[in-house]
Amino acid sequence: MLKDRFYYEDAYMKTFKARILQKGKDSDQRSYVVLDNTAFYPTGGGQPHDTGTIGGICVIDVEEVEGVIRHFLKECLDSAGEVAGAIDWERRFDHMQQHAGQHILTAAFVDLFGFQTVSFHLGKELVSIDLDVEDVSADQLAAVEKLANEIILENRPIETKWVSEDELTEYSLRKQLAVTDEIRLVIIPEFDYNGCGGTHPNSTGQVGMIKILSTEKQKRKVRVHFACGGRVIQQLQRKHEELSAASKLLSAPEDGVSNAIEKLLTSNRTLEKSLEHAKEELLSFEAKRLVEHKNGIVVRYAFTDRTVQELQKLARLIIAEDESIIALLVAENENHLQFVAARGTLAKASMKQVAASVLPLLNGKGGGNDAFVQGGGERTMTGEEMLNVMENTLVK
Incomplete structure (x- = not known):
């Protein structure tokens, strides 16, 4: 059963032991093993797969194929019987932060403005959701971000619960579920109730923080790019480095970069006009010649x-x-x-x-x-x- 998988029993499990049930190669000649249980999360629901090692061999991909989880390895595994597995915890916890942050941000959009999320993507640097609206104002984004971070600071529990289809009526779900068997709910009490198969921390406080970074139009929808937890620090560091470099190039303090750029642009426009005038004069002289x-x-x-x-x-x-x-x-x-x-x-x-x-x-x-x-x-x-x-x- 799904709920018996190690990554659902304990999302914080970093190492485990399991028996090898099957070895093989897929159509692309990638070596894989199937275990009797696993803490490796397979790609699904917008969340990327885990990486780590099995029997000391690097796990490069994890996929669920016809109900069986295949662990694709960098090279063939010689071991038989029981093997030890280890999760790349830094990657796993990052995914947990981003996925839980997405739940919080999505619920905040619904709670404040009724904006529904229609898709979710967890990338290497940023996370994005697509909202089923044609426009979102800066004030609305600010309000949503504020509410989301308040929920994080309150350090509410993040609960998971396996329920039957008949039990769903007891919960105020954010959206209708596509599955009817082995239903897993992820719950932030009095804020968000949602069906989800991903991994999450056990409290909102562990998400750290949420920062909305940008938006873009996507076929009558709005895509919101954001970052959570450790990724916010990474984005802050990257932007600080860019700002510091710009400050040095412009010989201006960091809080005066925008003014310096505006002056530079004004000067550049003046130079462009002067250059265009000079070109016209040169062409006129050339024509006479x-x-x-x-x-x-x-x-x-x-x-x-x-x-x-x-x-x-x-x-x-x-x-x-x-x-x-x-x-x-x-x-x-x-x-x-x-x-x-x-x-x-x-x-x-x-x-x-x-x-x-x-x-x-x-x-x-x-x-x-x-x-x-x-x-x-x-x-x-x-x-x-x-x-x-x-x-x-x-x-x-």
């Missing part, structure tokens, strides 16, 4: 590593200098060729015909109208060769 070296009514030039946006701006500046000019500009960028062809209002040639002459040669694509086109494709020729094709189209 190119017009001075026009060949008849054509200005042509092949660039290296220029964006098509820069080509477009440059072409517009060129034809603004002289309305009778046609500008043919090409950029060679790694394995691609890009071009812009533009005419002044007094020029008569069709730029669409120019594009039509070169695009098939590049296996490319483009768009525009008779006055202005742009496009690009594969680098099947040099920029100068492409300019020759474009200019020859104008002659024709």
Whole structure:
């Protein structure tokens, strides 16, 4: 029976002895053993599996397959008969803290605002729940976190009880249960009654604390990321290190980092505007220089590593200098060729015909109208060769 398993009899059991019932390999050739009883919790209900050792061999995974718990080992176990098992207690207790913290936080959302939890994930660094609502305010998050930590400080007992389906009417369950056989309730008196197969500490005080860290939208639901117990300290240490590093980089005290960043951003925006203005002036100067070296009514030039946006701006500046000019500009960028062809209002040639002459040669694509086109494709020729094709189209 489920309730006879060691991890349910005593969640604090760190070592145990059991008999080997079966050895084997799964379809992925992973070695496993089956014991007559175990303190290793298998993956399930949002809680990851335990790790540790059996017979001195590392347990890397624990799964329940058709009612049988398989302990997957790093290497084959030579032992037979009785073996000793040892749980990685630090990992187990962390999972106990996070899982119990999830119960408390979920119950707090229900108690204060009626927000139901629809899923739970216990990750390596953070824990998350998905709430069946589209939005949660900062004030609501603060209120829930406050209530959850009050429940922890009260150090209420966390009880487990095995009940029958008929006995469920005696309890005010947070949500309807999916199982009808061997039902295990996890109870925080006068606060939370919930069916659960996970491991938990025996009092809320051992959860330590709960800190909500962030939220995000997930398909008309809200995902809440949080940490409990020792993980809060880890998150605090990580954030302190980041804040300290930022403080040094900004030459500002830690409590003045946000102000320093705001000043830096303001300065950066000013510099970006100045840089953009300088670029525009350089392009204008470049356009004048190119017009001075026009060949008849054509200005042509092949660039290296220029964006098509820069080509477009440059072409517009060129034809603004002289309305009778046609500008043919090409950029060679790694394995691609890009071009812009533009005419002044007094020029008569069709730029669409120019594009039509070169695009098939590049296996490319483009768009525009008779006055202005742009496009690009594969680098099947040099920029100068492409300019020759474009200019020859104008002659024709």
